[in-house]
Amino acid sequence: xxxxxxxxxxxxxxxxxxxxxxxxxxxxxxxxxxxxxxxxxxxxxxxxxxxxxxxxxxxxxxxxxxxxxxxxxxxxxxxxxxxxxxxxxxxxxxxxxxxxxxxxxxxxxxxxxxxxxxxxxxxx
Amino acid sequence: xxxxxxxxxxxxxxxxxxxxxxxxxxxxxxxxxxxxxxxxxxxxxxxxxxxxxxxxxxxxxxxxxxxxxxxxxxxxxxxxxxxxxxxxxxxxxxxxxxxxxxxxxxxxxxxxxxxxxxxxxxxxxxxxxxxxxxxxxxxxxxxxxxxxxx
Amino acid sequence: xxxxxxxxxxxxxxxxxxxxxxxxxxxxxxxxxxxxxxxxxxxxxxxxxxxxxxxxxxxxxxxxxxxxxxxxxxxxxxxxxxxxxxxxxxxxxxxxxxxxxxxxxxxxxxxxxxxxxxxxxxxxxxxxxxxxxxx
Numbered sequence: 001x002x003x004x005x006x007x008x009x010x011x012x013x014x015x016x017x018x019x020x021x022x023x024x025x026x027x028x029x030x031x032x033x034x035x036x037x038x039x040x041x042x043x044x045x046x047x048x049x050x051x052x053x054x055x056x057x058x059x060x061x062x063x064x065x066x067x068x069x070x071x072x073x074x075x076x077x078x079x080x081x082x083x084x085x086x087x088x089x090x091x092x093x094x095x096x097x098x099x100x101x102x103x104x105x106x107x108x109x110x111x112x113x114x115x116x117x118x119x120x121x122x123x124x
Numbered sequence: 125x126x127x128x129x130x131x132x133x134x135x136x137x138x139x140x141x142x143x144x145x146x147x148x149x150x151x152x153x154x155x156x157x158x159x160x161x162x163x164x165x166x167x168x169x170x171x172x173x174x175x176x177x178x179x180x181x182x183x184x185x186x187x188x189x190x191x192x193x194x195x196x197x198x199x200x201x202x203x204x205x206x207x208x209x210x211x212x213x214x215x216x217x218x219x220x221x222x223x224x225x226x227x228x229x230x231x232x233x234x235x236x237x238x239x240x241x242x243x244x245x246x247x248x249x250x251x252x253x254x255x256x257x258x259x260x261x262x263x264x265x266x267x268x269x270x271x272x273x274x
Numbered sequence: 275x276x277x278x279x280x281x282x283x284x285x286x287x288x289x290x291x292x293x294x295x296x297x298x299x300x301x302x303x304x305x306x307x308x309x310x311x312x313x314x315x316x317x318x319x320x321x322x323x324x325x326x327x328x329x330x331x332x333x334x335x336x337x338x339x340x341x342x343x344x345x346x347x348x349x350x351x352x353x354x355x356x357x358x359x360x361x362x363x364x365x366x367x368x369x370x371x372x373x374x375x376x377x378x379x380x381x382x383x384x385x386x387x388x389x390x391x392x393x394x395x396x397x398x399x400x401x402x403x404x405x406x407x408x409x
Contacts, residue, residue, distance in 0.1 A: 022359050023357065034351070036327065038388065069311065070313060070314045073308075100327055101327060
């Protein structure tokens with residue numbers, strides 16, 4: 001199960017946060033989350049799972065220097081997004097890969113969610 | 125998927141409270157059972173749900189049902205008890221003054237709180253009472269894990 | 275002086291600014307993808323474009339007269355599985371940036387890192403600021 005959660009982050013930096021765009025799909029075995037975060041490097045990226053929240057925060061590595069800026073479609077902002085995850089994932093098996101500004105998170109579904117039949121022992 | 129503000133539950137016994145709420149809801153919203161249709165069940169066994177330090181327990185009155193006609197399954201957090209009470213042949217010669225005992229199939233589901241060990245679930249049928257025992261999982265699940273990015 | 279806008283295939287009249295001493299002729303870029311930033315130093319112009327997930331072989335950079343054209347395709351990495359969320363946009367793109375200075379066509383440098391394309395253009399000699407002596 002994956003849903004959006006309101007981010008409770010307080011801005012430590014002067015910059016405001018932007019929300020990276022996400023594509024999420026699921027298979028029988030995994031959830032795949034792809035986030036667009038141009039200008040983010042591994043050193044400036046934080047991915048943690050805290051209780052049932054998967055939190056992604058990152059700083060942009062694009063310089064903020066505005067003195068010689070002549071035109072801008074964008075301003076460098078930090079990224080933040082939080083997802084709520086259910087019991088159906090294995091918290092110790094989350095893979096995170098950053099490539100060319102795209103963060104790909106692969107969440108393994110845990111064995112436990114598959115339906116199981118319980119044997120009933122008849123005593124008399 | 126759900127949007128909107130998600131309230132963090134108060135951390136004092138959240139699981140047991142939500143478990144009790146689920147069970148209460150089962151009894152209150154009689155026609156809104158999460159199961160595959162109340163209307164599929166011709167009768168419902170009475171349930172007792174309780175816990176102690178170690179386990180959760182569910183007791184169901186299922187007199188007249190053999191183990192082979194009983195099913196207990198766990199699917200994620202949802203425990204489903206279902207079964208079939210085989211109808212006794214009504215004797216031709218007997219004169220029925222009162223016929224209250226029902227037969228047929230039933231199905232009841234409960235959502236268990238997340239702190240349980242799935243592999244520990246046991247079912248025992250004795251004297252017409254099915255007891256399902258579920259061991260609690262005390263390990264703290266809410267540790268923060270930092271994920272390495274490669 | 276005429277400016278040719280590739281998108282509309284129309285010829286656009288470039289106006290002369292009234293407040294000649296306050297304003298330099300500005301940059302113009304279409305609102306479309308990719309988002310860009312333009313910085314200017316005495317001897318060069320630096321353009322940054324946000325192109326996450328696009329590889330170099332899918333990006334084309336050209337200098338057409340005094341406009342920089344960034345074009346290419348952002349390929350959809352769609353997988354055949356049920357999607358819970360699909361927010362990212364894909365497709366072909368073409369962006370024209372009208373430069374107010376002449377640049378040296380043989381001195382363009384482009385780098386792609388972390389989903390950011392950085393293009394460095396050198397201003398032509400006559401575009402650089404020069405001190406003029408007054409007799």
